[in-house]
Amino acid sequence: QVVALELSRTAPASQPDMAQSAPGAAAPHDAGRGGALPTAEDAPRKRINSPQELEIFTQSKLCQQLISFANELAEAVKGKPRSQDSLHNASPLIRGLVEMLDELENWIADFPPLDQPMRFGNKAFRQWHARLTERAEGLLLKALEKSPAVAGGANRLAEELAHYLRGAFGDERRIDYGTGHEAAFFAMLFALGARGAVEKTDAADLVLLVFAKYMRVMRCLQTVYVLEPAGSHGVWGLDDFHALPFLFGAAQLIGLEEEIPTGEVYKERIVREYADSFLYVDAIKQVLLAKKGAPFHETSPMLYDITAVPTWQKTFTGLVKMYRAEVLGKYPVIQHFLFGPTIRWPGDTDATPSA
Numbered sequence: 074q075v076v077a078l079e080l081s082r083t084a085p086a087s088q089p090d091m092a093q094s095a096p097g098a099a100a101p102h103d104a105g106r107g108g109a110l111p112t113a114e115d116a117p118r119k120r121i122n123s124p125q126e127l128e129i130f131t132q133s134k135l136c137q138q139l140i141s142f143a144n145e146l147a148e149a150v151k152g153k154p155r156s157q158d159s160l161h162n163a164s165p166l167i168r169g170l171v172e173m174l175d176e177l178e179n180w181i182a183d184f185p186p187l188d189q190p191m192r193f194g195n196k197a198f199r200q201w202h203a204r205l206t207e208r209a210e211g212l213l214l215k216a217l218e219k220s221p222a223v224a225g226g227a228n229r230l231a232e233e234l235a236h237y238l239r240g241a242f243g244d245e246r247r248i249d250y251g252t253g254h255e256a257a258f259f260a261m262l263f264a265l266g267a268r269g270a271v272e273k274t275d276a277a278d279l280v281l282l283v284f285a286k287y288m289r290v291m292r293c294l295q296t297v298y299v300l301e302p303a304g305s306h307g308v309w310g311l312d313d314f315h316a317l318p319f320l321f322g323a324a325q326l327i328g329l330e331e332e333i334p335t336g337e338v339y340k341e342r343i344v345r346e347y348a349d350s351f352l353y354v355d356a357i358k359q360v361l362l363a364k365k366g367a368p369f370h371e372t373s374p375m376l377y378d379i380t381a382v383p384t385w386q387k388t389f390t391g392l393v394k395m396y397r398a399e400v401l402g403k404y405p406v407i408q409h410f411l412f413g414p415t416i417r418w419p420g421d422t423d424a425t426p427s428a
Contacts, residue, residue, distance in 0.1 A: 117236040117413030124404060126420065131402050133419030140397055142263050143317075147324030147389065149276035154325070154350035160282055166271060167278045169216030174286040176212065177242075180204055181297055194248035198298035202245035209235040222269045230268060236411055237261040242291065243300050250295060251303025252316045253406045258287055259317060264415040280321050285352060288318055292359060304405065311375055312360055316392075316400055322353025323389035335388060336380045339369045 121127050130136055160171060184200040214231035217223050223230055241258035243250035262279055265271050271279065294300060295314060302313035311319055326333055337343055339357050348358040357376070364372035382388045400406050412418035 115414045117233060117411035117416070119409055120412045120418045120420065121404070121408045121410060127402075127404050127407070129420045130407070130410075131397075135416070135419045136397070136401055139259075139263060139401065140393065142266065143259070143320060143393065143396065146262075146276050146280050147321055147393075150280045150321060150325045152325070152328045153277060153281065155281045155285060155352075156350075159278065163278045163282055164272065164275055165219035166216060166265075167275055167282055169219040170283045171286050173212045173216050174283070174290050177205065178290045178293055181293055186297060186299075193299050193301045195298040196248070198243070198248050198294065198300065199245045201294070201298070202242065205242060206239050206245075209238045213238060217270065220270045222271075226268070230270070230415075233413055233415060234261050234264055236413070237264065240409065240411065241287070242294060244303070247301070247303070248298065249301040249303045250291065250314055251406065252314070252400045253303065253409055255291075255315055255317055256400060256407065256410060258284075260410065260416055267415050280352075284317070284321065288315070288352070288355075291315075311373075312356060313363070315356065316396055318352045318356040320389065320392045320396055322351060322356055323385050323392055325351050326353055326385040327389060328385070330384055335382055335385060338380060339376070 121130055160168060163171075180201055183204075184197045186195040187197045189196060210231050213234050214227055217227040217231050217234075220227075237257045237260050241254055241261065243254050262283065265279075291314070300314075333343055333347055333351070333354065338354060339361065344354060344358045344361065347354040349355070360373055360376065361369065370377040379388060379391070382391065
């Protein structure tokens with residue numbers, strides 16, 4: 074039975090119920106087998122244009138639902154390393170999404186960096202992004218057609234989700250990238266769950282295969298085109314670009330404190346042995362590579378402070394709170410978030426702030 078990765082209005086954030094329909098997103102029967110999605114007039118668009126509208130969003134059931142979805146995915150990867158073999162056992166849709174991201178990575182070779190005086194923001198990124206804009210819908214359709222759950226709704230769902238995919242890899246005008254773009258990719262995963270395109274059993278693969286592959290593509294784009302961080306020093310100073318690899322990565326490490334102590338996660342031996350298996354360690358590795366030559370506690374004071382937290386469970390809990398406050402709750406970051414047929418603007422559906 075295909076179930077939506079959706080969350081109960083009453084379920085606590087730590088124990089979301091994947092089988093319940095969610096008040097802030099479209100119910101799965103709207104786009105189930107043979108179901109029809111709303112038409113192109115309802116294309117996802119920006120709705121947060123003022124502090125008042127930001128408050129509507131942050132106080133909404135939808136915002137809590139996004140956090141619950143992050144908790145749900147995190148629960149699925151607790152204590153679970155990444156494995157090269159898992160792709161063979163993944164569902165057709167998961168494999169299709171990974172193949173789509175493989176193709177995006179391959180495009181980088183088609184658009185080598187241009188010779189230009191500025192070090193940051195290589196303009197060849199605009200060529201790469203133009204191809205993404207042109208082909209996003211077709212790539213998503215190819216992946217979605219592998220899921221029997223969306224059947225007749227695949228075309229319209231691809232059209233809708235293409236807006237999130239185009240916004241997930243950085244801004245082609247400013248040639249920068251930040252956690253708002255990362256949130257667009259997370260929103261696409263959330264929408265796949267809300268539409269019933271993925272099953273409960275896909276949750277770990279969404280993180281360890283699909284999101285991990287997205288991270289690989291982003292690291293390549295950041296390196297090859299020298300994308301600037303959106304904002305001065307990254308949103309919260311964890312990393313110049315990302316938030317979710319730390320959140321999901323901390324969940325992966327829960328219960329593994331003896332093997333990978335929180336206070337030693339940045340040490341050379343840990344990074345060498347575990348970066349390929351654990352998202353948090355890989356994220357630390359990327360920070361160390363980007364900021365070589367200076368001590369970790371100087372280049373990354375917040376990450377260094379977090380190493381004093383004794384357990385990965387406490388680290389994870391703190392990172393979830395931080396994500397809600399500093400990404401979903403910060404106007405400069407979340408103002409470009411898109412709302413449409415699946416991820417509905419709460420001002421239209423549940424404008425009364427929830428408790």
